[in-house]
Structure formats: C-alpha cells, structure tokens
Amino acid sequence: MTIHSPDRPFFLPPRSDENNGVDFLGLRQTNLDMMADMIPSINNVTDYIRPFSLVCWVFWKFYDLCSAAGLEDPSREDIDRFRERIEVLFSWGASMHHNGGRIPGTGAVPPAPTPDGQYPLTFSDWKRLQSSTSLIAALWYGPASKIVTGLGFLMPLAGKTGFFRVTGLGIHLAEALDAHLRSNEELYSRLLATLAPVTASREDAVTLWQTWAPDQILEAERVAFHSALFSDKEIGDRNGLLGKRSTTLALAIHHMRHCTSPAHVAEIRQGMALSIGQDGTSYTIPETLIPTRNSWLTLQMRQLQRLSMECLLSWCEDRILADRINETSAMAARFSQGWDGTENRFGDLTTVEDMIALLDAQADSIEGFIAAINEERLENPFDLIATIQQLFRARDPSFAHYAFLGMLLSVAYAGAAASETNSLRLGGAPRLSLDSLRRSMVGLGATSVREAFQYILEAMIISQHFSTAVNRFDGRNQRLRLAIEETGLEAMVGKSWEPTVTEDRLPTLLSLAAQSGIIARNEQNAFWEV
Incomplete structure (x- = not known):
C-alpha cells in the first residue's frame, strides 16, 4: 500500500465506529520488550505443549509423505492444503470439548456438510484466516516454534514461503506424536497420512480429539520440551x-x-x-538470581507506571464526557480538591518536590526499596495496581489519586534503582521511560499538587496521546480520542477508555x-x- 503525504491542510474523515485500541499513549511496546527479555520465545497464548508437537508433526509428516509419493518439489498449495486439514481437525475437536487454555480457530463456524455428514477441511470453507487463526500465525505458535527467537523447533526454508524444516528437539516431538496417532490406524491412514484432499465427519473430529487433546502429554514430549524450555x-x-x-x-x-x-x-x-x-x-x-529479580521488579514498576498514566487519560475523558470540564486547569482543580496528603502518607506536605524527597528517603537501592515495601514504609505496587483497577471498575473518580500516587512511586523506584541504567531508560523520552518520568517529575521542583497534576495532564498524557496518534496515522484510520477546539478539549469517543495491565x-x-x-x-x- 502506498500512502501519499498531504501537501495541504485537510479534515479527517468522520468517525464511523468506536476508537478501540490498547496503546493510546505509546507505552505498551516498552513493556512488551521487557517481557520478551525476561521470558523470551513464548507468548501469552502458547499455553500447551501439544500444539508445538502438532506443528512440528505437520511439516515432518508432510515431507515424509512427499518422499513416499516421489513429490520432489511440493508447492505452497500442497503444504497449505495438508496443514489446514490437520489444523481444522484439531480446532474442530477443541471447539466441541475444550474448556481450558487458548487454541486458535475454535470460534470458526463449521460449513454445511454433505448429505452423508462429511465436512470439507480447508480454511476457506471454515472462513479462517492464515494470519490470525492458524497455529503457525504470528499471534500463536509460529514465532515460538521457530529458531533464532523461538524454542528452535522449526527452521524456515529460504525462498519457500510457508515451508519449514523440523529441527533438533522438534523432531522428537513430531516422532512421539506420530507414534501416538498411529494408535488409531484407520483414522491415521484415512485422514492424516495422505496428501490427497479428504473430508471428515463430526465423529472423526471427536475421536481424533480423544487422541491428540493437549492435556494428554506423552512422556517423550515432556522430556523433549523440558530440554527446550529450561x-x-x-x-x-x-x-x-x-x-x-x-x-x-x-x-x-x-x-x-x-x-x-x-x-x-x-x-x-x-x-x-x-x-x-x-x-x-x-x-x-x-x-545468580539477583539481576533477574531486579529486572523483574523493574518490569512490574513499569506496569504500574503504564496503568497509572493510561487511567489518567481515561479520567480526563470522563471529566469531558460526564462533567463537561474542557480545560486542564479546571481538571487539575477538581483533582486537587479530592487529594488527601495525609491519607497518602504525605502528611502536610504540599509540593511534589517534598513528596518525592520523602519517598526517596525510604530507599537508596533496590534492596532498600524492597525492604521499604515489605516493612510498609512504601506503598506495595501490586496492591496499588489492584486498588486502581478496583476503583476504576467501580467508576469511582478517586482512582486518579491512586494513579498519581502510582506515578510518584515509580519516580521513587527510578531513583532507588539508579544502577539499573539500561532497563530504566528503555523506551526513552518518546515512550516515557522510568528514567524520563523521574527527570520530568523531579524537574517540577516546588510546584503544588494541582500545578503538578496539570503539567502531567498536558505534557505526559494529552500531548503524549496526540504524538502517539499522529505518529500512527496511516492515511485512513485516525486514533485520536481527544481534540482541542475553541472551547477547549473535546472527546472524540462516546465512552472513556478502559486500560488493562498487559499480560507478562x-x-x-x-x-x-x-x-x-x-x-x-x-x-x-x-x-x-x-
């Protein structure tokens, strides 16, 4: 697709639906990068070993069948037809039995059967997409199965899109599953061990599921996967x-x-x-575990920072939609009216400078920060996340006060963990790293809570949102949730955003x-x- 840069001012097209998304402040990627560094090669949906074995078996068995048939140069159509058949049978069985972890394609609606109860087994017939509901898709087991960044089971073949060679421990997974599938020789021969197009009945899918359901891990699979994972x-x-x-x-x-x-x-x-x-x-x-513990804590503090800031964007939208407050100064005044320094352990302190100094005095290292939390001298970040989420779900506007406290605690952590230079600077200024957040908040000096909150809204929330939306504008879809009009801020959405903590x-x-x-x-x- 070619996107032409505009050569004159223009109006955005009218919105036709709700502005959905998960990253309106551009903070998410840094969290994902930190997660990938801590727990590489898997993702949040690779819950089972068996799909890894199945993906390996598909390519292992395909080449075995090609060799037996004398097919030296199979086409993309050949491999796709075979892989789709296996995946449709697997997800079809899952949709009728499975109640646990996530398996792609289980939401597909079966096509109309033939008069004798036979169903076609292609993605086209089941209206499934290779890019989103296939086991090998980027959203699922594809990246986690591959070499270089995954667990090392599959190697892409150069110049052969869609083709993979099974390697290393992936061969053991495939061989173990193959021996197990042969326990039902009739189904194995008719539905699995053939390159010819086939159809299957509902009963076939049910029977196969009893053989390859993911909660029935074989000892050989367990041993091979153990070696790849740990x-x-x-x-x-x-x-x-x-x-x-x-x-x-x-x-x-x-x-x-x-x-x-x-x-x-x-x-x-x-x-x-x-x-x-x-x-x-x-x-x-x-x-040996201390560096990883420190990185893990840094990730959790970044989770708190992100949730706090995204909730403040939602709070800002609420004030516009529910209270018709269109100026950041009025929003800051509303916020400061409900702020209770004593309740939040700041006593009669009124400036951000003094609040940060009070928090900084509790710890000058990561060990000290952890001790201060466990001794209840600092807020527990996990409890703070839970409180923000609870108040947010109840639509209690005071969640903004806890979000502000979450930002202050993140600032204190960035000071205590100064030795963790690389992780604190991840994301840099464009994605408001923990280090950038501390520099900005410390730079506020002896400003009041109201003044500091107004600055946060303007410089870290609203401006950050505008920057993120503009950078992601693709020429068609706009991602702005707010706009600045003559009368002040206006919401471009019908309801406020509902942020969540990213799975780690x-x-x-x-x-x-x-x-x-x-x-x-x-x-x-x-x-x-x-």
Whole structure:
C-alpha cells in the first residue's frame, strides 16, 4: 500500500465506529520488550505443549509423505492444503470439548456438510484466516516454534514461503506424536497420512480429539520440551534465550520454596519481585538470581507506571464526557480538591518536590526499596495496581489519586534503582521511560499538587496521546480520542477508555513448566516445586 503525504491542510474523515485500541499513549511496546527479555520465545497464548508437537508433526509428516509419493518439489498449495486439514481437525475437536487454555480457530463456524455428514477441511470453507487463526500465525505458535527467537523447533526454508524444516528437539516431538496417532490406524491412514484432499465427519473430529487433546502429554514430549524450555546449567546466564527463560523460571521456583502451600500466578509474580513468602517473611535469593529479580521488579514498576498514566487519560475523558470540564486547569482543580496528603502518607506536605524527597528517603537501592515495601514504609505496587483497577471498575473518580500516587512511586523506584541504567531508560523520552518520568517529575521542583497534576495532564498524557496518534496515522484510520477546539478539549469517543495491565507471559511459562514436569500444578491452577 502506498500512502501519499498531504501537501495541504485537510479534515479527517468522520468517525464511523468506536476508537478501540490498547496503546493510546505509546507505552505498551516498552513493556512488551521487557517481557520478551525476561521470558523470551513464548507468548501469552502458547499455553500447551501439544500444539508445538502438532506443528512440528505437520511439516515432518508432510515431507515424509512427499518422499513416499516421489513429490520432489511440493508447492505452497500442497503444504497449505495438508496443514489446514490437520489444523481444522484439531480446532474442530477443541471447539466441541475444550474448556481450558487458548487454541486458535475454535470460534470458526463449521460449513454445511454433505448429505452423508462429511465436512470439507480447508480454511476457506471454515472462513479462517492464515494470519490470525492458524497455529503457525504470528499471534500463536509460529514465532515460538521457530529458531533464532523461538524454542528452535522449526527452521524456515529460504525462498519457500510457508515451508519449514523440523529441527533438533522438534523432531522428537513430531516422532512421539506420530507414534501416538498411529494408535488409531484407520483414522491415521484415512485422514492424516495422505496428501490427497479428504473430508471428515463430526465423529472423526471427536475421536481424533480423544487422541491428540493437549492435556494428554506423552512422556517423550515432556522430556523433549523440558530440554527446550529450561536448563539448570543455564541459570544465571542472561546472554541467551534459554538462559533468560531458565533464570526467570528459577526465580519463580525459588519463591515456591518459600511457600507453605501451592501458589497462584499473582502471588508468584509478587513474590518474585519482593522476595517475600506466603507468611510475610522476607527471604534472600542466590547471587545468580539477583539481576533477574531486579529486572523483574523493574518490569512490574513499569506496569504500574503504564496503568497509572493510561487511567489518567481515561479520567480526563470522563471529566469531558460526564462533567463537561474542557480545560486542564479546571481538571487539575477538581483533582486537587479530592487529594488527601495525609491519607497518602504525605502528611502536610504540599509540593511534589517534598513528596518525592520523602519517598526517596525510604530507599537508596533496590534492596532498600524492597525492604521499604515489605516493612510498609512504601506503598506495595501490586496492591496499588489492584486498588486502581478496583476503583476504576467501580467508576469511582478517586482512582486518579491512586494513579498519581502510582506515578510518584515509580519516580521513587527510578531513583532507588539508579544502577539499573539500561532497563530504566528503555523506551526513552518518546515512550516515557522510568528514567524520563523521574527527570520530568523531579524537574517540577516546588510546584503544588494541582500545578503538578496539570503539567502531567498536558505534557505526559494529552500531548503524549496526540504524538502517539499522529505518529500512527496511516492515511485512513485516525486514533485520536481527544481534540482541542475553541472551547477547549473535546472527546472524540462516546465512552472513556478502559486500560488493562498487559499480560507478562508468566502464566504461560508456569503452565508449560508444569506440563514439562519442572514444577507441579493442581486443579485450582496453583503451582509448587516438584
């Protein structure tokens, strides 16, 4: 697509629907980059081992069938037809039985069957898209399966789009699944082990699901995937993907050792960052895990920063839509009327400079910051996130006060964690890194809460939103939620934005680790060390 730069002023086309999205301040990518560095090669939807095995088996079996048929140069149509058939059968079975993790394509509506109950098995017939509902799609298991950035099971073939060679441990996954699928020789021969177009009945999909459902991991699959996901020898080495995954998982396991009962993901996430057990007792961690613990805490503080700032954009929209307040000065006045410094541990302090100094005095290092939280001298960032979310869901406008407090706590962390230069500067000024946030807030000096809040609205929320929207304008779709008119700010949406905390891949990592036998999990989805 070619986009022509405008050579004169023009009006944007009228909006035809709600302005949906997840990143109206441009902060999300930095969080995603930090997550990818902590837990590389997987994503938030790769919950199961079995789809990895299935993807490997598809390409492994395809080449096996081509060799047997004497097909030396298969076409893209050949591989797509075979892969789509397997994926349709798998997701069709999942849609009739599955109630757990995420599997692509389960929302597809079956096409009309033939009079004898047979269904075609192509994406076209099922109205599925390769780019979004295929196992190999970028949203799903594709990137996680590949070499270089993934778990190393598939290698793209140069000059052959859509073709992959199964490598290393991926071969073991494919071979283990193949032996298992052969347990039903009739279905295997008729539906799976052929290059010819075939159809299947609903009963066929049900029977196949009983064989390849993702909760039935084979021992050979478990062993192979364990080796790809985690290595004791790599713990502490953050230079490679396996080392980063292994070290982060080791940090989670270290927390589990200080739990008296199985722990849920939220508890493990917090324990990894704050080194505190279920009984509230702080514990020490090995030297090899400290850099990863520090990075993990930095990610969680960035999560707090992002949620706080995005909620302030939503609060700004609320004031326009619900209260018809169109000026930032009036918004700041409304905010300051409800601000209670005593309630927020600032006593009679009235300037941002003094508030930051009070917070800074509690800790001058990451260890000190963690101790201050565990000793309740500083707000717990996880509790603060929960409070903001709870008040936001209740549409209580006071969530803005806790969001402001979240920004101040993020500023204090950036001061205490000054040694973490690289992670604090991730995103730079354009994406308001933690370092940039601190510099801006400290630079406010002896300004009042009202003046500081007005500055935040204008320079960090509204201007940041305009910048993000303009940079992402593609010539057709505008992403502005606010506009500046003669009468002040106007909302270009019918309802305020509903920000959420970005998933950090920890649930996926723990799920895959449990299936691999590295840790254990119960029916309540709580984990413990094996």
